[in-house]
Amino acid sequence: MADVEKIHLGSVRDVRDLFSYPNNCHTICFLEQTLEETVAKYLTSSMRRDGFQDSTVAVAATSAAVVAVITGSAAKPYAALLPRYLASGALAVLGSRKLRAQGKWRYNWRFFLPHGVSMTEHLSVQLLHFPPDYVLERDQDYLLAHTTLRWAELLVENGAAVATTDRFQNIIDIAPIAAPSDDGKNLDGIYAEYTPFIKSLLELWVPAHGGGFRPLVAFGGPVRSWLLEQYKIDLSVLDLGTLALTPTLQVPVLAANHPSFIYNAVKRISDDPSTPADERVALAMRVMQQDLIAAAWQVTMSNAPTADPAETLKQCKAKWSDPAKQGRICELAYTQALDKTPSEAAKLCAHLPLIEKAVLGVAAGYSIDSLDQKIEQLRQQLGASESTKPSWFE
Numbered sequence: 001m002a003d004v005e006k007i008h009l010g011s012v013r014d015v016r017d018l019f020s021y022p023n024n025c026h027t028i029c030f031l032e033q034t035l036e037e038t039v040a041k042y043l044t045s046s047m048r049r050d051g052f053q054d055s056t057v058a059v060a061a062t063s064a065a066v067v068a069v070i071t072g073s074a075a076k077p078y079a080a081l082l083p084r085y086l087a088s089g090a091l092a093v094l095g096s097r098k099l100r101a102q103g104k105w106r107y108n109w110r111f112f113l114p115h116g117v118s119m120t121e122h123l124s125v126q127l128l129h130f131p132p133d134y135v136l137e138r139d140q141d142y143l144l145a146h147t148t149l150r151w152a153e154l155l156v157e158n159g160a161a162v163a164t165t166d167r168f169q170n171i172i173d174i175a176p177i178a179a180p181s182d183d184g185k186n187l188d189g190i191y192a193e194y195t196p197f198i199k200s201l202l203e204l205w206v207p208a209h210g211g212g213f214r215p216l217v218a219f220g221g222p223v224r225s226w227l228l229e230q231y232k233i234d235l236s237v238l239d240l241g242t243l244a245l246t247p248t249l250q251v252p253v254l255a256a257n258h259p260s261f262i263y264n265a266v267k268r269i270s271d272d273p274s275t276p277a278d279e280r281v282a283l284a285m286r287v288m289q290q291d292l293i294a295a296a297w298q299v300t301m302s303n304a305p306t307a308d309p310a311e312t313l314k315q316c317k318a319k320w321s322d323p324a325k326q327g328r329i330c331e332l333a334y335t336q337a338l339d340k341t342p343s344e345a346a347k348l349c350a351h352l353p354l355i356e357k358a359v360l361g362v363a364a365g366y367s368i369d370s371l372d373q374k375i376e377q378l379r380q381q382l383g384a385s386e387s388t389k390p391s392w393f394e
Contacts, residue, residue: 002054003080007068009059009086014037015066024137031140036061039068041140043082043253045116047074049166052121077120081204088200089113092176095193104190112136112178114171117143122170123302125205126151127198127218127227129258129384130175130187131260137178140301143169146181147219147259150336154295157332168302170214172201180359181260184222184384190225198226199245206251208305211215213251215301216243217294220258222384227253237290237379240313252301252309256294261386262287262337284333285326286371292320292329295310358367 009015012035021038024030031042036059043057047070055072072077089118092113099105112131128147135145142148143166152165160168174194175187191198208214218227218235227233235255245249255328296316300305319325327349332343379386 003073003075004069004071005075006083007070007079008080009039009068011065012061012063015061016092017111018086018113018124020038020110020136023140030137031079035066035215037227038140039066040131042115043068043070043078045141046119047072048120049116050074050077050121051167054266063260073380074102074120079192081120084204085119085201088197088204089176091200092194092197095197096177097192098193104221105181106183106186108133108180110136110178111176113176114142114173115142117170118167119170119205121167122205122214123164123167124170124215124217125202125224125300126169126171127216127253128171128173129184129220129222130173131171131178132181133178133183135178142171151259151295151335154291154332155299157292157328158296158299170205172198172205174223178322182385183268184386187222188384191222191229195226195230199230200242203245203249207249208244212305213249215298215305216251216253217256217298218253219256220261220384220386221379224255238293238313238317246284254294254297254309254313257287257291258386259291261379262291262333264382264386265375266337267382268378280334281330281338283371284337285372286327287322287375288329288337292332293317294318 010018012356015021016035019035019042020039022029022033023037025032036054040057040376041058047055047057052072052074055070055074058069060067060069068082082163096105096111108235110133111235120185131142132145135142148169148171152169155165155168156162174191176194176197177187179187206213218224227235227241227243231243233243233253235241235253236257237257239255241253241255243253245251253268260360262284264289269280269283293316296319299311300312301309320329330349331342331345334340334348335342340348
């Protein structure tokens with residue numbers, strides 16, 4: 001007989017707030033759903049991404065409360081998880097109300113928790129900045145952000161099965177606000193109100209079954225700044241640190257570029273007419289190499305969480321510094337950052353002088369050091385705007 005669990009999610013008012021209901025319904029509705037349908041959609045998405053294909057959920061709202069009845073193998077783990085997850089979410093609601101009282105809440109922001117991600121059987125945790133508004137109002141799917149779609153490709157490039165990439169992308173945004181993709185600069189100075197929420201979710205989602213941890217990747221400048229402020233961990237891209245979530249839970253954390261940084265770094269130098277085309281390609285390749293190393297560490301540590309994090313990072317750097325990998329790095333840079341098709345990228349990379357060099361990034365006088373200096377300058381110039389989506393993304 002299948003397991004069945006009845007889970008009280010909270011009052012109607014609280015559940016409406018926690019699930020951002022209605023997700024998109026103004027004068028004319030784009031998404032016309034009941035509260036019960038909205039909650040069921042997100043819970044079903046999480047169960048499927050967790051691999052509970054046999055499980056179903058029925059959601060009912062009464063004057064007293066909203067209740068979810070889960071049947072199948074997801075019943076017991078979700079009965080244990082959901083109350084804690086929603087309690088963490090309530091901390092984020094409280095933080096948002098504090099921002100509103102301080103006059104910091106903007107007219108085009110929507111509160112949004114990471115509903116629908118893998119929540120009990122995930123392999124790693126990703127610490128990011130904020131979700132773009134379209135994943136709430138258009139897609140109702142946290143993982144359809146251009147950042148997660150691009151990162152999923154890099155996970156596959158490093159050996160993750162296509163069908164499992166969602167399990168790597170358990171996301172905690174330090175700002176649980178669905179905002180326009182170019183709104184990162186407007187989020188500065190608000191993260192302290194969300195720190196209790198962020199820490200609560202980290203403590204919920206980082207511990208692994210049976211002890212140990214799930215590896216953590218910190219994407220982008222605002223996240224690195226938050227880690228420095230809250231945990232005194234000062235990380236540059238591809239630096240490895242240890243996050244002491246609790247006295248007994250020491251978690252390795254790897255700093256990575258924001259997945260959209262490559263788009264915006266390339267655009268920034270492309271907007272300068274004095275930038276040579278080969279410098280643009282060399283820079284895109286160098287950022288792509290950094291991203292591939294980070295994704296390789298994430299996949300490797302997720303599959304072998306008892307492995308040594310530092311040694312794993314060393315091996316990942318060696319893998320993607322192999323001259324034999326330059327052609328693939330070049331093709332990915334063209335397809336992901338320079339808007340070329342795979343066939344166009346293959347032709348361009350076949351004739352790129354960079355491919356003939358023994359060290360990635362050395363072409364037409366560009367050294368690794370000079371590229372890294374340029375990339376760091378771009379990080380500083382872009383700041384929180386590193387998260388803007390590319391112009392061709394839809």
